[in-house]
Amino acid sequence: MKILIAKTAGFCMGVRRAVEMVLDAPNKHENPISTYGPLIHNPQVLNLLEQKGISVINEIPDHGSGTILIRAHGVPPNARDNLEKAGFKIIDATCPRVIKVQTIIHKHAEQGYASIIIGDKDHPEVAGLLGYAGEKGYVVDNLIDLDFLPAFDRAIIVAQTTQNTLFFEKVKNWAGRKFPHYKIFDTICDSTAKRQAEVHSMADSVDALIVVGGQNSGNTQRLAEIARQAGKPTYHIEAESELDLKALSSARYIGITAGASTPNWITKRIYRTLETLHFTKRQSWYRFIFTIQRAFLLTNIYVSIGAGCLCYACTKLLGITDYFPHVLISMLYVQSMHIFNNLTGTKADRYNDPDRASFYNKNKVLLALLAFIAGGAGLMTAYTIGLVPFLILFAMSIMGLSYNLTLVPKRFARLRYRRIRDMPGSKTVLIAMAWGIVTSVLPSLSVSKSIPLSTALVLSWSLSFVFVRSAFFDILDMQGDRIVGKETIPILLGEERALRLLKSILIINLGILLLSSSFHLISSLGFALTICPIFLFVALSAHERSYMLPGFRLEFLVETHFVLAGVITLAWSLF
Ligand code: SF4
Structure with a gap:
């Protein structure tokens, strides 16, 4: 499928x-x-x-x-x-495009024109437009009613912005034949026109179409209507619980579209449900791999492996031979902090990632225990290396744990930032800093009392790499985050600027590796690791062009770039 x-x-x-x-x-x-x-x-x-x-x-x-x-x-x-x-x-x-139609009607009504509005009589936009037409406003939603209208000396024809483009074409033909002196304004919004055109073309290439959106949403109804007219089995649903999985299981290609008022997290949930169906239908080994992938992502084990791989790459870039305890600390710290954050931050996950939210709700105790054990084991390992790494890790753990806690008492309720998480973009920046320190600074401190230039360079590489990964996930979760009031970097910058920023950081990341390796500030592994920012750059571009859809596979792919860094490092070490 x-x-x-x-x-x-x-x-x-x-x-x-x-x-x-x-x-x-x-x-x-x-x-x-x-x-x-x-x-x-x-x-x-x-x-x-x-x-x-x-x-x-x-x-x-x-x-x-x-x-x-x-x-x-x-x-x-x-x-x-x-x-x-x-x-x-x-x-x-x-909407400025609706204002444009209101202005057309108002201007012509003042000059004595009658206004024929092609739209749904009960739709609020049409009621609004009609208000600008004065005494001579008419709403029509079919060709028969058009014939019953009086003949006007002067009239304009406009469309509700979400009107069916094919129907409006028929109206234009009707007017051309019968009343060529009527002025026609094609006021269908280009967003509607593009949405409908895409359903048309999608209908040619899929076996079934799912149209997501409110049952009373006019523009969603029209999308479903277009899909049905194209002769495709069409399911107009509001939520994933309404999916007819039995009927859809035989389809090889399924198209999903959504109305103009459908939040993207609902479409994402539907995609994720179908994605699961897709894998549960496949051969058992395929299903097995998917189940493992999913379990690794939900429990953060894969992220933790990624942190270990990144640390391994950092130590080799710095020429540190005793890498194992640092790799272990990175894995345990990241495992522990990510579980804690998922346990305390399920509000936004309810929208962005319901699967994860329900997993954490069901297994709260077990996961909290796992997080404590991992955190404790990480601190103990750090202690075996030295007091300074232990204290740094301890301070970082306290900071991580207090991220969701209200630090400023209630009597200062007027203060905007009472928790660390209230600070715009704090999560993405702090995650990147924490990963950067644990993967590069801690290993470096075990062999040197100061932080040399090479460590600063590797820190900036590791930190910026993690920053891009976290901010990219923030882009995928923008609508859900906005609804629960989270101010992430993409929300502050807007999606396009955020993507541009991430791509620029990846280019700088690539430059750091190339220059540092060329000037022998870090090992020659830096040349080989340039594959990682290129890999992530391609993943971002693929998402931007909708080649990669938000779901387990995209998440897995993005996390895989850390594992890739580990694999490249291993190969470099061996050969
Ligand atoms: S469909 Fe959306 S963008 Fe287009 S006119 Fe209506 S509200 Fe505005």
């Missing part, structure tokens, strides 16, 4: 913008915050917003307080006036 996710699946620009505006609102605008109508057709997101104190107001009250957000769909002008009269401050998250 091969699974394809449409490149256009998920939040469109307008919905993403509205979600971000409402999530930022409690810190920037007068509270309480509410939205006029549900922000998106997704019960989980709405529950979360409710937990954050953001309520939904469906009817405009006589008196209101705080701030109200107008959704991407927009509202009729009188609704906006009434909200203001009721006493609300307004955040207008109307």
Whole structure:
């Protein structure tokens, strides 16, 4: 079974913008915050917003307080006036492309044109558009009703931004034949057009299509409609629990697309469920490998092996012969800290990685025990090397453990940063620093009392390498993190800039290896290890171009670049 996710699946620009505006609102605008109508057709997101104190107001009250957000769909002008009269401050998250259609209608209505809006009568965007048409606004959603409209001297035809492009083509033909003097504005949003075109082309190459999104979401319904018209078995679902695995198990190619208001973590969950189905259907050895891979990732054993491999590479770059205790310390420390962080940070995982969240919930005690044993064993091993490595590791462990703890008392509740994790980007930076120290500084301190230039270079290589890995996972988890209020580096920078930053770091990483090896500041292994940043660069680019989809395989591949460093080092040592 091969699974394809449409490149256009998920939040469109307008919905993403509205979600971000409402999530930022409690810190920037007068509270309480509410939205006029549900922000998106997704019960989980709405529950979360409710937990954050953001309520939904469906009817405009006589008196209101705080701030109200107008959704991407927009509202009729009188609704906006009434909200203001009721006493609300307004955040207008109307999508700029919807504003463009409102402006076209308004401008022509003032000049006496009738407005024919091709759209769903009950859709809030259409209700908003109609409000700008004055007395002469008409909503039509089929060709028969078009024929019943009066003939106008002057009229414009516009479309709801998420209208079916094929249907609008028919409307254009109808107008061309009967009323060539009508002005036609193709106002279907290009995001909608691209999404629909992709479903068309996907339908040609898959055996079944899964359309993800709210059952009442008009644009999602249309995607399902297009897929069905293409003659493909189509499943319009809201969550992975609705997947008909029995019916899908016979499909060789499955396409997944999603409506404009579907968060990407829901699509990811569906992909992950199908990915599991894909492997459980294969031969037993294939299934066995997948189960092991999954178990290694969930328990962080694979990350820990990766840390050991990275440390092994660092010691060889520095020419340290007694590498074994350091490799062991790195593995035990990383194993322990990652389990602790997964145990205390399952809130975001509920969205980004439900499999991991439920695994940690079910095996809390066992995993906590494993983390304590690993942490304790790491400290004991460090003690056998010397007091300084022990104290450094001890301080790092305390810091790691206190990452999720509230360090500033409640009476200072007004302080924004009361836990280390509250600081924007702190997780990614601290993980990178901790890995860097444990894999390069600790081994170096066992042979020298100071930190020579070679150690600083290897530290920057190891640290930047881990930084890219962690920040890349943050990119995959952006929407879920945003919803639970985490401020990761990709959230601060935006996805595109974050990806550019990571690629630049990898290029610098490559340069560090080449130059340091050329000037004999580190061993010649540096030349061979240049494969690692190139490998990660290719993985990032593959994800950027949607060749690699978020799931176990991508996660495994990204973690494998540390193992690759270990394998290259071993080969270099042997030959
Ligand atoms: S579908 Fe297009 S017009 Fe509608 S909210 Fe999204 S980006 Fe804006």
